[in-house]
Amino acid sequence: MNNPITEQAFLSQYNIHDFDVPLCTVDMTIFTVQDEQLKVLLVKRAQHPAMGQWALPGGFIDLENDTTIDDTAVRKLRQKTGVQTPYLEQVATVGNRLRDPRGWSLTVLYFALISSQGIELANDASSMEVVWMPYTKACDLSLAFDHHQLLEQSYQRLRSKVLYTSLPIHLMPTTFTLPRLQKTYEIILGAPLQKKSFRKRILDANIIEETGDKEPGVTRPAALYRAKAEHGLHVFPRTLEGVNCTP
Amino acid sequence: MNNPITEQAFLSQYNIHDFDVPLCTVDMTIFTVQDEQLKVLLVKRAQHPAMGQWALPGGFIDLENDTTIDDTAVRKLRQKTGVQTPYLEQVATVGNRLRDPRGWSLTVLYFALISSQGIELANDASSMEVVWMPYTKACDLSLAFDHHQLLEQSYQRLRSKVLYTSLPIHLMPTTFTLPRLQKTYEIILGAPLQKKSFRKRILDANIIEETGDKEPGVTRPAALYRAKAEHGLHVFPRTLEGVNCTP
DNA sequence: TGAATAGTGTCTGTGAGACAATATCGT
DNA sequence: ACGATATTGTCTCACAGACACTATTCA
Numbered sequence: 001m002n003n004p005i006t007e008q009a010f011l012s013q014y015n016i017h018d019f020d021v022p023l024c025t026v027d028m029t030i031f032t033v034q035d036e037q038l039k040v041l042l043v044k045r046a047q048h049p050a051m052g053q054w055a056l057p058g059g060f061i062d063l064e065n066d067t068t069i070d071d072t073a074v075r076k077l078r079q080k081t082g083v084q085t086p087y088l089e090q091v092a093t094v095g096n097r098l099r100d101p102r103g104w105s106l107t108v109l110y111f112a113l114i115s116s117q118g119i120e121l122a123n124d125a126s127s128m129e130v131v132w133m134p135y136t137k138a139c140d141l142s143l144a145f146d147h148h149q150l151l152e153q154s155y156q157r158l159r160s161k162v163l164y165t166s167l168p169i170h171l172m173p174t175t176f177t178l179p180r181l182q183k184t185y186e187i188i189l190g191a192p193l194q195k196k197s198f199r200k201r202i203l204d205a206n207i208i209e210e211t212g213d214k215e216p217g218v219t220r221p222a223a224l225y226r227a228k229a230e231h232g233l234h235v236f237p238r239t240l241e242g243v244n245c246t247p
Numbered sequence: 248m249n250n251p252i253t254e255q256a257f258l259s260q261y262n263i264h265d266f267d268v269p270l271c272t273v274d275m276t277i278f279t280v281q282d283e284q285l286k287v288l289l290v291k292r293a294q295h296p297a298m299g300q301w302a303l304p305g306g307f308i309d310l311e312n313d314t315t316i317d318d319t320a321v322r323k324l325r326q327k328t329g330v331q332t333p334y335l336e337q338v339a340t341v342g343n344r345l346r347d348p349r350g351w352s353l354t355v356l357y358f359a360l361i362s363s364q365g366i367e368l369a370n371d372a373s374s375m376e377v378v379w380m381p382y383t384k385a386c387d388l389s390l391a392f393d394h395h396q397l398l399e400q401s402y403q404r405l406r407s408k409v410l411y412t413s414l415p416i417h418l419m420p421t422t423f424t425l426p427r428l429q430k431t432y433e434i435i436l437g438a439p440l441q442k443k444s445f446r447k448r449i450l451d452a453n454i455i456e457e458t459g460d461k462e463p464g465v466t467r468p469a470a471l472y473r474a475k476a477e478h479g480l481h482v483f484p485r486t487l488e489g490v491n492c493t494p
Numbered sequence: 495t496g497a498a499t500a501g502t503g504t505c506t507g508t509g510a511g512a513c514a515a516t517a518t519c520g521t
Numbered sequence: 522a523c524g525a526t527a528t529t530g531t532c533t534c535a536c537a538g539a540c541a542c543t544a545t546t547c548a
Binding site: 177195199217218219220222237238241 | 524525526527528529530531535536537
């Protein structure tokens with residue numbers, strides 16, 4: 001045995017500052033659909049490094065106050081949007097030597113989906129500006145660090161899950177119509193879907209229910225639905241077909 | 248502007264040791280199929296903490312030699328198995344205050360799939376023993392840290408992807424028969440599949456090709472196949488049905 | 495020839511795609 | 522009644538499941 005001391009003794013002399021450790025952060029891709037467009041929340045960084053550049057919101061884990069890494073993500077989201085309970089999903093962790101000028105750095109990437117209804121974007125000391133940026137426009141911008149690649153990864157995850165899950169429900173306000181939900185699918189996929197099969201798919205999944213009301217409008221009013229309690233995420237046994245090209 | 252210094256000045260005075268940072272590791276779930284069983288590689292830890300306990304192989308990022316976090320995973324895998332180019336996939340990152348007695352800790356969890364053919368398990372200083380443990384048995388053991396939960400997460404990811412991808416091909420030796428591949432699917436899923444539809448599914452996917460040889464045997468010899476170059480991962484448009492219970 | 499395993503023929507059911515037809519609103 | 526949008530009817534096609542049938546090997 002090469003380690004004759006007790007675990008307690010080992011722990012008492014262990015000091016993480018004796019080791020070279022990577023920088024460790026959480027980055028968020030917060031998506032919403034607004035004005036018939038997929039948008040992503042970007043901040044203009046108020047501090048070094050990459051000061052003045054557009055970036056995904058994110059930051060360090062607060063070892064004092066965050067019990068889990070999901071807490072960090074939730075906290076970041078709340079700071080910018082005030083939203084408490086979004087759909088939140090870990091996308092991937094990207095770590096390498098070059099992505100941050102401060103040194104070997106690792107970031108845990110999340111995406112969140114929220115309805116844009118009644119959201120007030122909020123600055124804090126870390127950002128000069130906070131905006132909903134259309135996804136396509138965000139792709140054209142030069143983003144801080146490797147955030148361009150992170151954004152791309154989040155979108156790919158979002159898009160592929162839209163093909164076989166009920167994810168877009170989390171982008172809707174509490175009540176919504178089936179045509180609006182279909183439109184949301186179409187915006188993310190960048191391709192039209194068939195009305196009939198879309199309705200059947202969603203209704204058969206038994207994840208939404210009619211409120212009984214209709215959406216007022218200039219033409220035939222559509223039935224309003226709400227997500228059933230604890231709908232979480234429905235996984236369909238077949239993917240949407242004919243939608244296999246990235247737009 | 249609250250930060251009038253230049254980025255260069257900022258970077259020159261930045262020192263990661265001024266901050267509280269989490270412990271940061273990589274853990275591996277290395278799966279193989281052997282003796283008609285799904286097995287996972289476990290090590291008996293030779294060092295504190297959790298010395299003497301069974302654990303998933305893993306360790307710290309080597310900031311000197313690992314350029315990316317995938318490098319760390321590949322290195323860990325090679326240390327234990329000698330395998331160079333397995334199927335490797337990031338499962339999730341688990342970080343919280345309690346999972347490691349040394350403090351706030353974060354681990355990036357990977358799973359790897361390898362054929363058990365011609366693998367020599369290798370000890371190093373960090374482990375007293377390295378074994379292929381049947382998955383069901385590993386679940387019954389008490390594993391170090393939260394490795395029980397990590398193992399469970401990896402298995403769930405593996406199982407769900409087996410339902411709609413060609414993943415198990417990466418568990419096969421370079422040449423294999425369709426009945427063996429089907430058996431591999433069945434072992435992971437814990438349920439039998441229909442011969443006819445399984446064969447059609449795989450062959451239509453156009454990801455394997457006949458070698459022209461037959462596997463010798465006491466009964467009718469089966470045709471040997473190999474994965475086509477650059478097969479990567481095929482995603483089927485439908486999941487396998489009737490296999491929706493976890494065994 | 496018979497046991498054992500490999501491989502095929504064929505029917506059913508389900509759900510996505512296509513697209514036409516009908517329903518319901520405001521004006 | 523008309524334009525616009527919602528909702529439904531119905532046909533086709535691809536593919537997973539079921540299961541019986543045929544093929545090929547060794548002893």
